[in-house]
Amino acid sequence: MxxxxxxxxxxxxxxxxxxxxxxxxxxxxxxxxxxxxxxxxxxxxVLSCQKCPFGRDRSASTQRVPGTGNRESPLMLVGEGPGFDEDRIGVPFTGISGALLTLALHKLGLTRQSIYITNVLKCRPANNRTPDLEEVQICSGFLAAELKLVKPRAILCLGKVAVRYFFPEVKSIKQIRGQWLEYGGIPVMPTYHPAYILRQTGADLALAKRQWWSDLVQAYRRAYQDDGLAENRSGNNSQEQ
Ligand code: SF4
Known part of the structure; x- marks a missing residue:
């Protein structure tokens, strides 16, 4: 072309x-x-890619799962890769983790369709195993292209795999979550993957929810602050979910 x-x-x-x-x-x-x-x-x-074994393993990955949503969004969400449900549906964050994320977006006054949502990997690894850095690297060109086209004002980075795409030196998400970092001039807010929140119980769950919500609100405000919309879109976005 x-x-x-x-x-x-x-x-x-x-x-x-x-x-x-x-x-x-x-x-x-x-x-x-x-x-x-x-x-x-x-x-x-993306839809015809065969560059790595994830896409060729038809037992785990039945289709490629490209990014979705508003291609002009000031806020881009980046997760790890499709899970079992996302692979079946063909859309990122549409399983139980996606349900939690969607609920949180609604609390912020956003919809899935109003923002851009994607993953570092476009195919599901077998047994949902965590891809290593080299495997992420093979797929990374697609996310780089999405970033160039969307040009978001802020990125919300969900989980360790996504964080390590942007910042390979990071060992643990807990080191850096909630702190603004920068990638190619774009502010990046690292936070937990919603699957992590779903695995917590008791006091750990309460803490993780509080931290996650705080990170989401920060990303939302950074993305929309220039519009003056951050305070107006939703009356409840300062309330913990
Ligand atoms: S994971 Fe990425 S690089 Fe590998 S086959 Fe799928 S789209 Fe291609």
């Missing part, structure tokens, strides 16, 4: 400017088309 697309855009620009449309208006329209073309190419590449 990289060869013929610029040629096509240039031809269209010349034709439209010759017809009297203003060059900045035409360029704005063509930029939008260019972005759609890049998204389309990215989805085709």
């Amino acid at each position: 990289s060869g013929w697309l610029p040629e096509l855009l240039e031809t269209m620009e010349k034709r439209m400017v010759a017809d009297g449309y203003s060059s900045p208006d035409v360029q704005g329209a063509l930029q939008s088309i260019k972005k759609e073309a890049y998204w389309s190419a990215l989805y085709r590449q």
